[in-house]
Amino acid sequence: xxxxxxxxxxxxxxxxxxxxxxxxxxxxxxxxxxxxxxxxxxxxxxxxxxxxxxxxxxxxxxxxxxxxxxxxxxxxxxxxxxxxxxxxxxxxxxxxxxxxxxxxxxxxxxx
Numbered sequence: 001x002x003x004x005x006x007x008x009x010x011x012x013x014x015x016x017x018x019x020x021x022x023x024x025x026x027x028x029x030x031x032x033x034x035x036x037x038x039x040x041x042x043x044x045x046x047x048x049x050x051x052x053x054x055x056x057x058x059x060x061x062x063x064x065x066x067x068x069x070x071x072x073x074x075x076x077x078x079x080x081x082x083x084x085x086x087x088x089x090x091x092x093x094x095x096x097x098x099x100x101x102x103x104x105x106x107x108x109x110x111x
Contacts, residue, residue: 004063005090005101010074010083011042011055018056021077030070031060032104066105 008031012018015036022034037057044051062070071085090098 002090002092002098004065005093005098006062006064006067007088007090008060008062008067008070008074009057009086009088010078011057012078012080012083013053013055014079015039015056017079018058021074022058022060024077025060025070025073028073029105029107030066030073031062032101033061035059061101063102063105 010021012021018036022036025031026034035058037059039054039056042051042053042055060070067087074085075083
């Protein structure tokens with residue numbers, strides 16, 4: 001079951017937007033849960049210059065089946081021109097937790 005579970009991550013430069021991206025994906029049942037990390041400093045290349053910004057990381061727990069819809073939803077609701085989108089495989093964990101992720105992302109959004 002672990003191979004069906006992923007952690008998908010994005011970052012955003014505004015706490016309220018981070019909360020909206022987290023909540024919207026969970027409400028839509030595209031992710032079983034989402035964690036928002038405290039703000040951190042990001043340093044990166046953007047359009048030929050080095051930028052530094054404060055960002056919040058959102059980590060979604062989802063399934064391979066729901067990943068394409070989650071990726072499309074985040075891209076549609078994200079304010080960045082090129083948002084970070086990274087997926088990490090879950091290679092192990094509590095079977096009860098992994099089952100919970102599958103169960104929650106299998107439900108209809110209206111439930």
